[in-house]
Amino acid sequence: MKRFLIYILSILLLLIFLNWLVLKLNHPRKNYKQKVEKNSLYILGDSHALGFNPKYKEDDKTYNLSYGSDNLIDFKRKFDYLIEKEYLQRGDTLVLEVDLQVFSKYRLTSNNNDISGIYTNDFASIKNYYFPILGEVKVLNRKFLKTLISKKSEKKHNDLIKLNSKTDSIRIKNRYKLQFGKDFKLESEFLSILEEIVNQSQNKGIHIVAIHYPLHPYYLELLKEDHDINEMKGKIEKITSPFKFHDYSYRIQKDKYFKNQDHLNSEGKIVLREIFIQEITLDD
Incomplete structure (x- = not known):
């Protein structure tokens, strides 16, 4: 019996140690949970909104809770968290991404639904986030083992867009097929969640600024070839109509401002x- 208990304890200690290593060195989304404090401006979005931190005053602090691959379900959980903790209150502003891809079928499968519940104390999300060793075997992959041995940081890939490059042109088209494709439509589930966020914000006196982030002109052309994007944007704008709506899809045109087809550098x-602050100031 004693030997059995020692065996069980050894297994548990090994799992705890491996889990610690994963959290320390190779947690796939280790920065997902962010520390938040009271402020008057919050941002929700996916990777398009990362690094977008406008300030009205020098001493202001913007809380950007955006994360790559977040969808409307993830937005809503973070929104509920901000409401519950009374960070987001009457008179505050929520900058909400409403780009077309966050309403796509692609986002039904590529998202952070498995961990975003940490903002709402969901047990499964807490387990997946803080104990990844129990949830995903892929955290113990070759990259992780290589990191343990060498501890050398990977060289970052220069992802600047080059439309004259055949390789980049193919990559952009493949990205389009993945995110949109010819069968793209706005998923009703996501439109309903957007409506919930808008209705709650209206009831609580919270101001929403709905945003379409810039896309590279070449990427926009691919979209326009297959879809009536103005009609789709119109459906989204109708839902957010009680609030401000800013479409920046076409506002930035030059290659030098883009990291890739759908992300600014x-x-x-x-x-x-600068464009956003100027327009919001004029709106006020």
Whole structure:
């Protein structure tokens, strides 16, 4: 019996140690849960909104809770968290991404639904986030083992867009097929969640600024070839009609401001920030 207990304890200690290593070195989404404090401006979105932190005043602090692959379900959980904790209150502003891809079928399968419940104390999400060793075997992959041995950081891939490159052109088209494709439509489940966020915000006196982030002109052309994007945007704008709606899809055109087909680089985000602050000030 004693030997059996020692065996069980050894297994538990090994799992705890491996879980600690994963959290320390290779947690796939280790920065998902963010520390939040009271402020008057919050941002929800996916990777398009990352690094977008406009400030009205020098001493303001913007809380951007955006994360790559978040969908409307993830937005809603974070929104509920901000409401429950009384961070987001009457008179505050929520900058909400309403880009077309967050309403796509693609986002039904590629998202953070398995861990975003940590904002609402969902047990399964807490387990998946803080104990990844129990949830995903892929955290113990070759990259992780290589990190343990060498501890060398990976060289970052230069992802600047080059439309004259055949490789980049193919990559952009493949990205389009993945996110949209010819069968793309706005998923009703996501439209309903957007409506819930809008209705709750109206009832609580919270101001929403709905945003379409810039896309590279070439990527927009691919979209327009297959879909009536103005009609789709119109459906979204109708839901958010009680609030401000800013479509920046076409506002930034130059290659030098884009990291890839649907993400601005750091310079592009500065340009967008200046446009946003100027327009919001004029709206006020």
